[in-house]
Amino acid sequence: MMETMSSLSRSTSFSPTTSFSRSTSFNRSTSFNRSSSFKSRTLSVGSPRFSQSSWVSRVSQFSWVSRWLLTLIVICIFISFLIASYGGYIYVMPSLNLAFHGYGVSEYAHSINSCNVFDGSWVADDNYPLYNSTECPFVEQGFNCLANGRRDTDYLKYRWKPNNCDIPRFNVQSILDKLRGKRVVFVGDSMSRTQWESLICMLMTGVEDKKSVYEVNGNKITKQIRYLGVRFSSFNFTIEFFRSVFLVEQSWIPRHAPKRVKSILKLDKLDSISNQWVNSDVLIFNTGQWWVPGKLFDMGCYFKVGNSLKLGMSIPTAFRTALDTWASWVEEKIDTERTRVFFRTFEPSHWSDQTRRFCNVTDHPMLDTKGRDQSIFSDTVHEVVKNMTVPIAALHVTSMSSFRSDAHVGNWGDKPSLPDCSHWCLPGLPDVWNEIVLFYLPNDKELPFLGGFEPWHSGG
Template identity: 30%
Template sequence: MRFVGPTGDLKKTPLYLLYFTLLYFTRRGRGRAKERRREMKAPLCLNRLRRRHNISISSYLLTVSFITFATVLYFEFEDFTCLLLLRRPLTAARHLRLSNNINNETEKMHLPFTIQTTTTTTNNACDIFAGRWVYDESARPFYAEQHCPYIQPQLTCQAHRHPDTAYQHWRWQPHACSLPSFNATLMWEMLRGKRMMYVGDSLNRGQFVSMVCLLHRVLPDNAKSWETFNGDSLTVFTAKEYNASIEFYWAPFLVESNSDNAVIHRITDRIVRAGSINKHAKHWKGVDILVFNTYLWWMTGQKMKILRGSFESEMRDITEMETEDAYRLALGRLVRWLEKNVDPDRTRVFFATMSPSHGRSEDWGGEAGGNCYNQTGPIEDASYWGPSTSKSMMRVLKEVFSASKTVPITVLNITQLSEYRKDAHTQIYKKQWNPLTPEQLANPRSYADCVHWCLPGLQDTWNEVLYAKLFFP
């Protein structure tokens, strides 16, 4: 049997080592006849010594060849290693190891889902939340509004006669790197056999719907389902062939409140039961990826009302508390629940920061009396931070989460990149739940929604950064 050696780039691969291993044992076979003839002529003690020596060398070479082959395979084929790891539960430790292995070799092999550097800055130093918006009609949007039937009518801006699609074509570009390309199939592989749940208010529900729109396209119609439970508090999208689900649970304060009805919750006199989280949290147990948010509902402009006791009790003990203190109380309760009920080796926990609103165009140098209505492009001032986003609340968030001892909480800092997008709100191009008055029709600014976002649009970018953090913690 004759082997032809590898040529070209194959010499740089483990096949080259395999070739020499096979060649060695083939030549060993050819020489066995000569060895036997010599053994017949040699003394018995010398024959035994030779056999023992040959067996020792053969075993040693075989072991060294196998170890070398496996080592080179691991370091030269990180993408193969990555796909194998995705079949196992992705703990934080494995995420970090995988990230380091891939990022250290990006100059040699640019995988479609790696974070690519654009400067001499190392990947580990790249802040994907610091960057700028780039208009890119060739790469955005990821999907067409009419091709995602799961978008609620209050977010379907094109169906409600938005005059242009420019807001869909902006791509987030970090300063020192590029976000990994969103790969729906790879994401489903990560989610195989798992549950992913968004928990929070309508803004988090928008991000949930965005993720469904990004992922449902690769699934056959008969392999997916959309269901609601518990009075619409829980919405579940299921991918049957992956035995995976993406879910949304309505809990605008995360803790129990008088706004917990997923349909009827427009209550001006908001009351939270800050110490009680189990009513909601029982639905989060066993989830593999949790994405929380809570902010907008706290910003009433007044002190928060805190209930001591039960909503069912006839005698209610209600006290008032500064918003930051009430926020700290609720987030602290969330952290304690996570530390008691979540296994960090199984579950990844994320928290999306404040989603800004754009209710006064004077804040970014626009005309007096204006808001997000008729805005057609992002704010260009890189230092812009609007008054709708409380820095004191952001400090509370950082303070509470940094105190978590056992469960890592990855903060998705979507605030600054969203501050620039005054053009991406639904404005007046949405379903109106109440008939508009003649006065409103005469002044569209008066009823423009400058809180929620059109889909496709900005919230797809929120999921891009979530995707990046899932694969590269």
Template identity: 35%
Template sequence: MGGAYFLAAFVVLVSITSLSTHVDGKIARKGCDIFQGNWVLDSSYPLYESWQCPFIEEQFDCRKNGRPDMEYAKYRWQPSGCKLPRFNGVELLRKLKGKEVMFVGDSLSLNQWQSLTCMLHVAAPQAFYTSQTIDGLSTFTFPEYDVSLKFSRNAFLVDIKSEERGRVLRLDSISTAKFWRGMNVLIFDSWHWWIHTGRKQPWDWVVYENTTVKDMNRLVAYERALNTWAKWIDSNVDPTKTQVFFQGVSPDHDSVQGSSAANCGGQTQPLKRPGSPHPAEVVLENVLRSMGKPVYLLNITRLSQVRIDGHPSVYVHGGHKDMDCSHWCLSGVPDIWNQLLYTMLI
């Protein structure tokens, strides 16, 4: 492609309309639905190069793993009715001074947390940082700004425990919620592991109320778990001290509806249009609507559905033997999720 292809105002011919314009008014910013819009090629993107982030996970570092193209990282998100502010990492660090931010979820939450740590490090490269992981809790701090970014791995939000009878998924129990207390910003995510079957299924039994089953409808189980999570938030979170976000459902492209592509392998351009509404997306929005406390939906599902080009595909490790159409390259799509989060925080 010629240099003109990277002009800042080149608009990809795909327009995303959110599944709903709001969740009880909680995702709008000044009357604009920031999740409805277009992907635009912009020569000033990406916001950072992966080599500038020395702590980036191997599975997300597509360039280091041999991906030859770079256009997937040059898209920014343009809402239809307003303009997103450009990410300013120093401004965000100042805004978060003295605060603790925690991402809670699966490896897609890790994907977003790592993106944000990279964005902030590159924005303030001279700022000293510390990073450690203890008992599944990763903590990245900027002592100069007194800001702490944490990632707590909890793929289901509810408990899954090893018992004598096997691995038990308890849809009515959240023992790890004690780690959420005292956080100033909480960003949750859960869906990816709910759909695994066979040897990848992470549980042997599912328990809810007084019922024990080997398995159940995954959307029903997901909804039960989300309702347990929602009850905890409604009972324990003080909105004057803690902002709560839900990442939304990150789409995978292991198969592609309405496209000749079998999966994300070899894809270097976004799709022209998103697929049908994600069923988990519908469940999530219904649960959020039922809540008493404000939870802000980071509604990344539809805008990410077209980004088949943004996954690691075979560039997840150096050997090029695996195919990853679930996670996202960094730099890349999760940086835009964090730009949207930034817009909602400032």
């Protein structure tokens, strides 16, 4: 079943406004009578001693005032110079940093700590797509929209631009070298499989011998297989996918269960194949699309905790319980000094109505999310991650994906009669998810804290 889901505006606005109001007001109001007026004037002009001493006194007074004002002006100019120098340093140094070191580690170290990459917008970019789906054998037919007859290609030409930083351009050789000897594991539903296929195709663009990239068991990419692994033999690493749509264990009808119960989810026990996820270097989880009545209650699937059936438990409560189980498992089983753990949030669908029969795939991203940027599943992921004692990254793709009504499979899947406004075309949106994951794979041991939505939690 189809699954749902500035420029450093350093307003270094330094207005060192130094205002001097020099108002020297001499208000001399001297009243003379006629008899004394002439005498006074005679004294003023004819008495050299009086005239000289008065002049000296006034000159002395003016000199003192001038020196005081001059000193004040010098001080103010000096302070203004310091402020302007500091502002220039703040403004210029990041540019110099890029000029000397390039757009790489230094910019990455700055952006990763100060920018929320999930707060941004979609911008047209002719450098996309990152690969040709016809040259990648790991794109399954149902996601290969171009091969299935889609003619408009504008949906391929969009890049995600965070508001306060940039995601570095995808450098395939750098990533291939970084992944040497590593093991990357995706766990989840078909949305995870789509992202898995996307990453393989992105990395294959940097491999000369395409035959050196192969599925380890010779399997064809299908939705039924629980494990798929693609090996890049020239670089000695694997990209793997484990199908676990609920993450917790699903089993058949228990004894003495009501007739409506056909299967159960053991909310307090992780999937039985979870031991195969442990020894990995990058571990990316996702679930949500199957947590709907049509995949649960309508199919007779209910919840169980311990020995108790929870027939009245709501789906949101069950989802939270399952994620708490996942979190405890990660804290106990995963060595986060070695393994980078990510949890990708819910991917919104764009069905035209609740029947899921009508799928309006647009030519360009939407201007209004119409509420699709909100999800109780995504909120739950953030709440659980926030309370964990080990560093985990929540990849908040819900909001950014909610604009991409143009990126769905639509009528260009492997079954044209069945429209699809849940899954995504490849190349397409999942490539951007992978760009963000690769952005957060630093060279050093310690993973930095992601800003904005606070998806990184350092524990404690």
